[in-house]
Amino acid sequence: MSIEVGSKVQGKVTGITNFGAFVELPDGKTGLVHISEVADNYVKDINEHLKVGDVVEVKVMNVEADGKIGLSIRKAKPQPERPERPERPERPHRPRRDNNRSNDRNGPTKENFEQKMARFLKDSDERLATLKRATESKRGGRGARRG
CATH class of the missing domain: 1.20.5 (Single alpha-helices involved in coiled-coils or other helix-helix interfaces)
Structure with a gap:
């Protein structure tokens, strides 16, 4: 199975560092989930969210030429539908102010x-x-x- 950017796959957490977690993918390759991609909220300690051996669903964000694979747990989760904003009523247009100062009553110069x-x-x-x-x-x- 080839790993493609944008695909969602199951992986197993094999290691945790202070900057992220390493996840083993089904084809034996390993990718990194950066700490900023673990959860939607701020993650101070990644150990509060993941443990070695956890099976997680990840989304492949990028695949570098040197073989490094960037993964995201938070983008693999289904995103909730955003409610549509009600349209704003049309505001009346104000005339533009001219910032040039002029003492001339005939108009600004x-x-x-x-x-x-x-x-x-x-x-x-x-x-x-x-x-x-x-x-x-x-x-x-x-x-x-x-x-």
Whole structure:
């Protein structure tokens, strides 16, 4: 029997490590079930879910050229039907906001990079001046003598 990706087969757990479990497949080959593929929920200790000698149904996820076989127990289980979501009612469309700032009442005008940069620098200088004034007043100003 050839092992093909996507097929479900029965296997026997032959070894358990901290990263997964080795499962012997019917044709004598061995594959690995990674710890993340053991159960649908988080698995901290794989020994709580599997023991050596357990017979499990696995799904073949991949077969590498060097012979390594990736298996999954959780994808071998039948997936429950997902209930369909009810359709959302149509929402009214809001008009798009234009993020360009403009004082022109005739409509927004596009700013080029230089205009945006000049506006940013002016705003930044004003903020720094305000911050500097507030800081100096708390320290007594520049050049103030102590003691």
